[in-house]
Amino acid sequence: MTITVASGKGGAGKTSLAAALAASVGSSCIVADCDVDAANGAIALHARLRESGPYFAGPGYRIEPSLCIGCGRCMPACRFNAIRTDKTRRTYLIAEELCERCGACTDHCPVDAIQGFTKEAGRLSVSDCPLGMTLIHAELVPGEDTSGKLVNQVRRRADTINPGNAIIIVDAPPGIGCPVIASLSGADIVLLVVDSTISGLRDSLRLSELAAGMDKRIIAIINKTGLDEEIDNKIRVAMTQSSIPVMGEIPFDPLLRSVEEKDLTWIDVAGEAGLKAKAAVRAVLEYAQMQMIY
Ligand code: SF4
Ligand code: SF4
Numbered sequence: 001m002t003i004t005v006a007s008g009k010g011g012a013g014k015t016s017l018a019a020a021l022a023a024s025v026g027s028s029c030i031v032a033d034c035d036v037d038a039a040n041g042a043i044a045l046h047a048r049l050r051e052s053g054p055y056f057a058g059p060g061y062r063i064e065p066s067l068c069i070g071c072g073r074c075m076p077a078c079r080f081n082a083i084r085t086d087k088t089r090r091t092y093l094i095a096e097e098l099c100e101r102c103g104a105c106t107d108h109c110p111v112d113a114i115q116g117f118t119k120e121a122g123r124l125s126v127s128d129c130p131l132g133m134t135l136i137h138a139e140l141v142p143g144e145d146t147s148g149k150l151v152n153q154v155r156r157r158a159d160t161i162n163p164g165n166a167i168i169i170v171d172a173p174p175g176i177g178c179p180v181i182a183s184l185s186g187a188d189i190v191l192l193v194v195d196s197t198i199s200g201l202r203d204s205l206r207l208s209e210l211a212a213g214m215d216k217r218i219i220a221i222i223n224k225t226g227l228d229e230e231i232d233n234k235i236r237v238a239m240t241q242s243s244i245p246v247m248g249e250i251p252f253d254p255l256l257r258s259v260e261e262k263d264l265t266w267i268d269v270a271g272e273a274g275l276k277a278k279a280a281v282r283a284v285l286e287y288a289q290m291q292m293i294y
Contacts, residue, residue, distance in 0.1 A: 001167050001168070001188050001189075001288055001291070001292050002167075002168040002169075002170060002186055002187050002188050002189075003021065003167065003168070003169055003170070003187070003188065003189045003190075003191055003284070003288055004170040004172050004183055004184055004187035004189070004190050004191065005017055005018040005021065005169065005170065005171055005172060005191045005193060006172035006174075006180065006183065006184065006190055006191070006192060006193070006207055006211070007172075007174055007192065007193040007194070007195065007200075007203070007204065007207070008174065008175065008176065008192075008200070008202070008203020008204045008205075008206055008207040009174050009175070009195060009199060009200060009203040010038075010174040011195065012174070012193045012194070012195035012200060012223055013193050013195070013223040013224070013250070013256075014035075014171060014172070014174070014193045015033075015035065015040055015041060015044050015171050016044060016256070016259070016265070016266055017191075017193050017221065017223070017266065017277075017281075018031065018033075018041070018044070018169050018170075018171040019031075019041070019044040019045050019265045019266075020265040020266040020267045020277060020278075020281050021169050021191075021281055021284060021285070022045060022129070022131075022133050022169050022265075023045075023131055023133075023265040023267060023268075024267055024281050024282070024285060025133070025167050025169070025285065026131055026132055026133070027131065027132025027133060028165065028166050028167065029133045029134075029166060029167050029168075029169060030133065030134050030135075030136065030158050030161065030162055030166050030167070030168045030169070031045065031129070031133055031134070031135045031136070031158075031168075031169045031170075031171065032136045032137075032154050032155055032157075032158040032168060032169070032170045032171070033135060033136065033137040033138070033154070033171045034151045034154050034155065034170055034171060034172050034173060034179065034182070034183040035171055035172065035173040035174070036122065036138045036139060036140045036147050036150045036151055036154065036173065036179065037140055037147055037173060037179075038173075039137050039138060039139050041135055041137050041171050042125075042127055042135060042137055044265070045127075045129040045130075045133065045135055045265075046129065046130055046263050047127035047128060047129045047135045047137075048127055048128050048129075049125060049126075049127050050125075050126045050127055050128050051125065051126050052123050052124070052125035052126075053123065053124055053125075054120045054122075054123060054124075055120070055121055055122040055123060055124045055138060055140075055150055055153060056118040056119065056120055056121065057118065057119060057121035057122075057144060057149065057150075058101075058116065058117060058118030058119060059101065059103070059116030059117060059118060060096065060099065060101060060116070060117050060118070060119055061094055061099060061101065061103065061105065061106065061114055061115065061116055061117070062093075062094055062096075062114070062115060062117060063083075063092050063093055063094055063113055063114050063115075064113050064114075064115055065091070067111050067112065067113035068091075068092055068111070068113040069110075069111055069113070070089065070090040070091070070092065071110060072085065072089060072092070073108045073109065073110065074092065074105040074108050074109055074114060075092070077104050077105045077107070077108040078104065078105050079102075079104070080098055080099065080100050080102075081098060082094055082095050082098035082099040082100070083095075083105060094114075097143075103116070120141070121140060121141050121144040121150070122138055122139050122140040122141050122144060122150055123138060123139050124136075124137075124138045124150070124153055124154065124157065125137050125138065125139075126157070126161075130263075134161060136154050136157045136158045136161075137154070138150050138151075138153065138154050147173070147178070147179040148177075148178035148179045148181070148182045149182075150179075151173070151179045151182035151183055152182050152185075155170065155182065155183070155185070155186060158170070159186070167288065170183055170187065172184065175203075175207075176203075176206055176207050176210050180207070180210070181210070181214075184210070184211055184214055184216060185214070187211075187216055188217065188288075188291060189216070189217050189218075189219060189284075189287070189288055189291060190208075190211040190216045190217065190218045190219070191219055191220070191221065191247075191284060192204050192207060192208060192211075192218060192219070192220040192221070192244065193220075193221055193223055194220050194221070194222045194223065194235055194239070195223055195224060196222055196223060196224045196225045196226075196227065196228070196231055196232055196235060196252075197224075197231060198231060198234075200235075201231070201234060201235050201238055204220070204235075205238060205242065208242055208244060217291065218244050219244065219245050219246075219247050219284065219287060220239055220244050220245070220246050220247065221246070221247050221248050221249070221250065221280045221284070222235055222236070222239075222246060222248075222249045222250070223249075223250045224250070224251070224252040225249045225250065225251050225252065226251040226252055227252050232249075245287070247280050247283040247284045247287060248276060248277075248279055248280025248281075248283050248284075249276060249280070250266075250273055250276050250277045250280055251272060251273050251276060252273075253269075253271065253272070253273030253274075255269050255270075255271060255273060255274070256269055256273050256274070256277065266278075266281070267281055
């Protein structure tokens, strides 16, 4: 059973909720932190690194100077203007930041001077959490643009170490781009974390359309309620109209924002917000259990 926790925008409370879900499930849970551009699952779950290895993206392309005869045929072949030459038109090189790695230029070089190469674009890690959960997480090297592929690797690694009966909690990146699509693939349930703001509602509806287009079962938790009753109501109505069951509402409370500093998750927080967070998490897990039975 895979539950993907997703939100249309950053700051909605997605990672904290994923950590609270994982803490409730306990040692039979695997957490896949797919927010590879801003991975902070290890902080939220107070995880200790068990192992880490390089993630290679590729192929990139470069021109080998000792082979290039300076014919210039590769330049017009590149639709992205990534191939550069100097005034003498003898030296050619590929501007890495412009290269889209399509490989089209290699077909036009008469001497095979354009060569593919792989490079380390990030790291993929496995960590242990104090409550017994296993965390798979990754970090992309700043400036690298292959986050969708790295997300796939995080997901695959989580599936590989799953003994078969574990609940996998996927913390998806915010938005609706390629890494989000990679995070949603394989999800049995998509849990939308709806930030109780107008932009939170708008972004969540876009994300729910994406998930619905992938035939996913969608549920929601509304976070930071109680600040504006009118917006809270708009979100409730929108969820009903979109046939998205709301598993709970968590009121805004500064206490929830400080849990990570105290090595806690939302379900450990006292007061109304903590109780509602605990009830919402329980409702999600009961819903997931029903889906497993039927
Ligand atoms: S791989 Fe594609 S984008 Fe990169 S230099 Fe060659 S043609 Fe241009
Ligand atoms: S096509 Fe090949 S040989 Fe000609 S300029 Fe480009 S890299 Fe050099």
